[in-house]
Amino acid sequence: MNIPLQNRPIEVPADQSCVTSEFEIEAGHRYRFQVEGLWIDAKDPLTGPEGLPHPGGIRERLGGAKRLPEAAWMALLVRTKGPAGKSPWRLLGRGDGVWSDLPPGRLQFCANDVLGFYWNNSGKMEVRVVDVTQGG
Numbered sequence: 218m219n220i221p222l223q224n225r226p227i228e229v230p231a232d233q234s235c236v237t238s239e240f241e242i243e244a245g246h247r248y249r250f251q252v253e254g255l256w257i258d259a260k261d262p263l264t265g266p267e268g269l270p271h272p273g274g275i276r277e278r279l280g281g282a283k284r285l286p287e288a289a290w291m292a293l294l295v296r297t298k299g300p301a302g303k304s305p306w307r308l309l310g311r312g313d314g315v316w317s318d319l320p321p322g323r324l325q326f327c328a329n330d331v332l333g334f335y336w337n338n339s340g341k342m343e344v345r346v347v348d349v350t351q352g353g
């Protein structure tokens with residue numbers, strides 16, 4: 218059994234509305250994600266990649282405006298950008314489980330915030346992606 222190579226972590230700063238990584242998802246492969254980090258939106262509480270369901274204040278009424286309305290504020294989102302275009306944003310969070318259904322393409326990440334309101338975010342996530350197709 219091959220030991221999967223550890224890739225350098227992908228840095229996802231909270232204040233960037235879309236981070237495109239060098240990592241290419243290949244069709245038919247299986248991946249595990251390892252996510253570490255803390256980030257913060259304005260004066261909300263610090264949060265990990267799972268985000269904050271109810272940060273309070275005005276955001277309680279603006280939830281439908283964020284990138285992925287059904288996911289928590291500041292949750293880590295993922296999609297791929299490939300030959301068929303960009304896939305929809307999906308909740309990655311802490312990256313639990315094995316992922317085998319992302320379309321081929323480069324991984325992209327962002328915090329679940331409203332476009333145009335990334336400027337007041339700070340902190341970052343570090344994402345490691347391991348190809349576990351060979352027996353992981």
Ligand SMILES: [Ca+2]
Nearest residue numbers: 258334335338
């Ligand atoms: Ca913000």
